[in-house]
Amino acid sequence: MKKRKVTIHDIARELKVDSSTVSRALSNSPRVKPKTRELVLKMADELGYQPNALASNLRKSRSNTIGVVVPRISRHFFSSVIAGIDEITYQAGYNVLICQSLDEFEREKKLVKTLLSNQVDGVLMSVSMETSDIGHLTDLENNGIPLVFFDRFNDGLKAGRVVIDDFKAAYEATEHLIENGCRSIVHFSGPQDVNIYKDRFNGYVSALQKNGLEVKEDHILTSRLMGDDGVSCVDQLMDWPVLPDGIFSANDTAAIGAVKRFRELGVEIPKDVAIVGFSNEPVSSVLEPPLTTIDQPGFEMGKMASNMLLEDIKNPGKRPPAQTITIDSKLIVRKSSIR
Amino acid sequence: MKKRKVTIHDIARELKVDSSTVSRALSNSPRVKPKTRELVLKMADELGYQPNALASNLRKSRSNTIGVVVPRISRHFFSSVIAGIDEITYQAGYNVLICQSLDEFEREKKLVKTLLSNQVDGVLMSVSMETSDIGHLTDLENNGIPLVFFDRFNDGLKAGRVVIDDFKAAYEATEHLIENGCRSIVHFSGPQDVNIYKDRFNGYVSALQKNGLEVKEDHILTSRLMGDDGVSCVDQLMDWPVLPDGIFSANDTAAIGAVKRFRELGVEIPKDVAIVGFSNEPVSSVLEPPLTTIDQPGFEMGKMASNMLLEDIKNPGKRPPAQTITIDSKLIVRKSSIR
DNA sequence: CGGATAAATACAATCGATTGTATTATTTTA
DNA sequence: TAAAATAATACAATCGATTGTATTTATCCG
DSSP: OOOOOOOHHHHHHHHTSOHHHHHHHHTTOTTSOHHHHHHHHHHHHHHTOOOOHHHHHHHHTOOSEEEEEESOTTSHHHHHHHHHHHHHHHHTTOEEEEEEOTTOHHHHHHHHHHHHHTTOSEEEEOOOTTOOOOHHHHHHHHTTOOEEEESSOOTTSOOEEEEEOHHHHHHHHHHHHHHTTOOSEEEEEOOTTSHHHHHHHHHHHHHHHHTTOOOOGGGEEESOOOHHHHHHHHHHHHTSSSOOSEEEESSHHHHHHHHHHHHHHTOOTTTTOEEEOSBOOHHHHHSSSOOBEEEOOHHHHHHHHHHHHHHHHHSOSOOOSOOEEEEOOEEEOOGGGOO | OOOOOOOHHHHHHHHTSOHHHHHHHHTTOTTSOHHHHHHHHHHHHHHTOOOOHHHHHHHHTOOSEEEEEESOTTSHHHHHHHHHHHHHHHHTTOEEEEEEOTTOHHHHHHHHHHHHHTTOSEEEEOOOTTOOOOHHHHHHHHTTOOEEEESSOOTTSOOEEEEEOHHHHHHHHHHHHHHTTOOSEEEEEOOTTSHHHHHHHHHHHHHHHHTTOOOOGGGEEESOOOHHHHHHHHHHHHTSSSOOSEEEESSHHHHHHHHHHHHHHTOOTTTTOEEEOSBOOHHHHHSSSOOBEEEOOHHHHHHHHHHHHHHHHHSOSOOOSOOEEEEOOEEEOOGGGOO
């Protein structure tokens, strides 16, 4: 049942030609005459030949593979980015090695090592929440492997970036709450090592200041922004003598957790507390009440990041001074914040 | 900036030993003395050596990589399966090549070819909606590459399977509608080539029959079950002289589309029409009204399928008569079906 | 028809690591 | 201390495809 693998040598032997001729025939080189090519193709088919990409890649010292590192595959935003990446890279004939860091630094480090070892032609990545040291990333650079960040990046590296303007988006979100009468606005924030959370934080602060509102230390609740974090943040708030009247959460996941918790506790949204999230996860639109949030076009971002990376791969070495593409995001106003 | 890649030969030259010794030192072979190993390790570190997995894999003729084919990465069920797969395979030291067929047969065929060519050690897959011919899958078999299906499989192949009991789940879902007073139950069905949709259909039929209800041809609406399909199915129903009083959809996506559409049209759920979906996508729990559905434990399925595959990889050839693992699924009753 | 050019193919090295076998160095033991 | 046994290392083939160079074969033209 399991025949030994068929190689170009088998085809060559069968046809009494050299394996180099077979190789060239298979790759449509003009150096073999059409008739020979035909014979080779036929024989290849007959023997059930499957090219061995490993051998080919080794020789050509490229893997035709792109590494993708995301915090979590099952987060909708990331899986849409991956879909976008797939769209582009598939057409370009690349394979995609997908890894998740689970937002753990050690894991991310190991993953990058593996990608390097697998000779990926380029890497697309959104850094983990714990990433502050970037030795593993300069490793990529040193080996001449192009890197493009999407969404979460790390300063200190001159790699390409595809992002949204987190500051602006956060500013708008916060201002939207203010316009809706909120005066005591809490911010659910994430690790400040991660650019996006710092930017969102800054946008929040800036919006308050521009509108003459005080920025209060205790109104910033920092966590990893999982659903449970949203819940426990709400529980914290319930201990306050007076509830805040608005919440700007740095992601939807925590915001959704919060909404559910508030609902359980009988707090009315948006009447008692108005809430705005970030990312426009699919759940947010069907939540009751529907969640106001920032739309982050994951699919688009994935496509653009891939295009940028492929460009970098095509022009090795002479990479232009690290581009940053900023994609438009927009505030999606839904009921959770209107009053 | 970009130094040539460091190989074991560089280390060997530096240390004036043979590359074979270096290789053995790096892989902890007892054939090199501890002191030499130490020297090698130190030198490897100094030179910034990165093993070339391509070369190693070629020589060992295995890739340490597992191929995963799903219809759509961004579908939550599948991304959770992938997360489960990742959990197991990561620990076992495997890489994962993830591909999406987009439910297109041609694409699936090409993907499998690529996986073969990349010498993957095994394949995990959920077949596309269009897959009825299975030549590409027997190719895998012929090359001795283990295959394990999850969720959607194809009879006609003696590969492992990790599934839920779709018949039983559908039976329960339908019976649940009947218990809630539905007498005219429509079924949103998918392509009948795909086992799961056939089974769900059969479960629906069986439940009707066991309960003395007539199975009506025109109550079966077959589509690809995307959100839009749910919408257009509803539009079809609106032309009926009398609306049905229950809908059992073979997936959540279509059910959710239907709920939204009904809401737009002012049809009350569950009062006018009770609805049950399938899969327990995250959106279903926050939908208004929350959707009754079948919970399909994707993460678990991913883990089990991986374990089964790794087992197959470990015992090449002597694969036991294709196992089928059936995971428990359960009906999650929510408001969309209670009356 | 014979030499020149072009076309087609063969030869051989290579990518980087692995591994069976041969050789050298070290230790044991009689 | 010399022979035997063992440890440590070196040699060389190999995985399968690619590619620069050399060689053979076919074509052209005066």
